[in-house]
Amino acid sequence: MADRPDGTGGIQSLDQALRVLVALARRKRAASLSELARDCGMPTSKVHRYLASFLNAGFVRQAERSGKYDLGPASIETGLSALNRHDFVNRAADALPGLAADTGLTALLCVWGNFGPTVVRWERAASLVAASLGLGTALPLLTSATGRVFLAYLPEAVTAALRRKELAEAATSGREFDDIGPDEAGVHALAETVRAAGHAAVDGRYIPGLVAMAAPVLDWQGQAQAVVTLIGTDPRAIAKDAPALGQMKVFCAALSITGPGGAPA
Amino acid sequence: MADRPDGTGGIQSLDQALRVLVALARRKRAASLSELARDCGMPTSKVHRYLASFLNAGFVRQAERSGKYDLGPASIETGLSALNRHDFVNRAADALPGLAADTGLTALLCVWGNFGPTVVRWERAASLVAASLGLGTALPLLTSATGRVFLAYLPEAVTAALRRKELAEAATSGREFDDIGPDEAGVHALAETVRAAGHAAVDGRYIPGLVAMAAPVLDWQGQAQAVVTLIGTDPRAIAKDAPALGQMKVFCAALSITGPGGAPA
DNA sequence: AAATGCTTTGCATATTATGCAAAGTTTTGT
DNA sequence: ACAAAACTTTGCATAATATGCAAAGCATTT
Incomplete structure (x- = not known):
């Protein structure tokens, strides 16, 4: 030995x-x-x-x-x-520059605030800056990758108010969602899809010229403590086989608390 | 040796x-x-x-x-x-979403940890999220409803260290407690009041904009093995005749070990 | 009542934890 | 920027101590 x-x-x-x-x-x-x-x-x-x-x-x-x-x-x-010292926001924020550098994309860290998904940290890549995205910005629930992850990984009661609000606005403005049904049933299906994939992604449909993907940082109750988002301009960056997707998921998995049973070597 | x-x-x-x-x-x-x-x-x-x-x-x-x-x-x-093996945590966890839904308030389950009252489960309501509150967060002993219940239902020796620490901090910072005396005698009186009422409540005095009430889950010795807390924004929610107060106490009574026979394995 | 399975303890031997001191590494001071 | 101090990490000889076997309690079963 x-x-x-x-x-x-x-x-x-x-x-x-x-x-x-x-x-x-x-x-x-x-x-x-x-x-x-x-x-x-x-x-x-x-x-x-x-x-x-x-x-x-x-x-x-x-x-x-x-x-x-x-x-x-x-x-x-x-x-x-140990749990007490596990500050998700700070731990994630410390590692965020690394993720942005590795992927070459702009990385966002969001938590659930009073007005929905809220940007608390953001690390821009060299290439682009989404000018309208600043700290404290609230993102839409249904039409952003970030919001969709919160939708899938938070209790329905939490997201209910914003859900209804955005559905109503979509109805009055006449603008339909392209990839989801315009009612609660469609929203349910969307959430289910996100949970199955473990992440959400949107192409330039809602924010022309921008593509984004997002994954949750989970606590041990399985709820989203925070959401990490990557934003880019190239649609290929969010393809299923894009390396950035895997990197983002590894990043989130490392920050999430694995409940009893999950045993990494 | x-x-x-x-x-x-x-x-x-x-x-x-x-x-x-x-x-x-x-x-x-x-x-x-x-x-x-x-x-x-x-x-x-x-x-x-x-x-x-x-x-x-x-x-x-x-x-x-x-x-x-x-x-x-x-x-x-x-x-x-280890937490999951205590039946009361599991039973409480199963019922906590119901309590949050019934009352429309954020519900917390706390146990006593190294740094005092510690959040082990929480169920957020639609309305608000206290962003700084997460799993493993330690709450103050004297100025939180949760802490005051522990103060009243744990042996003095257990709470002594934290009690002294918070009293000393209050003294040095000059911030006086509004509703209790700034010394051990005042703390004693506070604990007595909580025991008489069977619960504790704080208004926005210590955490501006937030109101909270808490009640103990007792073991067979009459000590608090956990504390259930409801948090909201509306001061009326914690009024004496508020329905949520009754619901919370029923909830805790159901979880408390009543007579002999509730013998854990 | 005998027997089986499980938990607990004695004891001799060899493994291995220990403390000192030095090498390596980062932080502080001038 | 250099020197010094503080801290972390590793080697090594010795003595302490963890180990495995086997026997002694103890409870539950047949």
């Missing part, structure tokens, strides 16, 4: 102990000693001693009667502390 | 390593190696090796540029997994 390519300079017993803790976290319910030992491929006595330490520190609780092991209050407190 | 009355049968290196993790969790921000070493009274080399293991397991993240250490995604996942 000489070479650990990446896992250098750690404490072996601690590595093993943490494997036990994540094994317990992966299970949905309390687990018995032997179950955990089997999961980790370790002798029961070893796991038992690890659990004793976790128990003393409060990371693990032992059920009074059954003797099974479960996660304890210290695990909750540590997790909440 | 002969007698450890209660801490029997553990792994010493693991005990020490976990002390480092909780030291990191107790800090509000990312910490440097030497800070942690000082906190724990350990040599830096030791702490560094522990952190290397935590890093490999994902419990700790290292900031790209500063090199400081912070809690990582595995900490979040483990904590959320």
Whole structure:
């Protein structure tokens, strides 16, 4: 056991102990000693001693009667502390210039404000500037890629008011939506499509000369905490096989909190 | 090192390593190696090796540029997994959207964390979004409805540290509390008032434009294991005869562990 | 009541964590 | 811009300690 390519300079017993803790976290319910030992491929006595330490520190609780092991209050407190520092807006904002540089597109970070999708950070690429887009700008819900992602990843009640407003305006102005039905049913279908794809994209139909695509930064309730948007002029930039699409989704996935079950290596 | 009355049968290196993790969790921000070493009274080399293991397991993240250490995604996942095992969180989470819909207000579920009242679930209503409120956000103890319920329904020892801190801050900043005395006696009286009413409410005094009310979810010892909070913009929503108040209290009563028989596994 | 499965503890050995000190790296001061 | 200080990271010898086996409790089952 000489070479650990990446896992250098750690404490072996601690590595093993943490494997036990994540094994317990992966299970949905309390687990018995032997179950955990089997999961980790370790002798029961070893796991038992690890659990004793976790128990003393409060990371693990032992059920009074059954003797099974479960996660304890210290695990909750540590997790909440970690969550507390997870500031989506700032974390995303720090990384936004990198995304803009990698893709060569203008990158936007939006949150849901009182008037709908609101731009809070924006990183322009070399080529173009959408002059009308400034900080605090509110974007449309139904006709922007950003808005459509919020539509798909926020509760209906939240978006209801703006939804109705934009539908009514579309009706009175006579301007129909090209790619969606002009009623609530059409909006539902749109949201479903966005959820299935994991992102939204619009071509120059609504904002002539501009193409955009957007993806959500999700919290662990599966709701959109923020939306990241890429804007360009070239329609090929938002094609399904465009590299920028993949980069954007990776970017968002890295910022999203993966709930229990999602286990990256 | 002969007698450890209660801490029997553990792994010493693991005990020490976990002390480092909780030291990191107790800090509000990312910490440097030497800070942690000082906190724990350990040599830096030791702490560094522990952190290397935590890093490999994902419990700790290292900031790209500063090199400081912070809690990582595995900490979040483990904590959320621990939260999900408490039945009351799940039951509350299932019912929370209904409460938000019925009242038309934003509904919050909070538990007590390292930094005080901490948001673990929230359901936004149509009308408003408090942008600064997210999962894992820590709320003030004395000036939020949520915090005041914890103050009233948790042992004094639990809230003591935060109580002193907020009182001291109020004293130095010169900002007096409007509705409570600026000392421990005033805090005691406040807690008594909350207990008598069974809930707490604040108007826009502390958070301009926002009104909130909160009630406890009690365990079998009569302590708050969680607090449910409703937030709105209309002061009439938190009036004594407002329907939302009754709905919230019914909601909490249903979640509270009533008599014997509600024995979790 | 005997037996099975599970959890917990003793103990000798070898693995491995430890602390010191030096090398490497970034930040601060002049 | 250079020097100095502070901090982070790594090597190494030694002593501490984690490990695995096996036996002893303990509860539930047949």
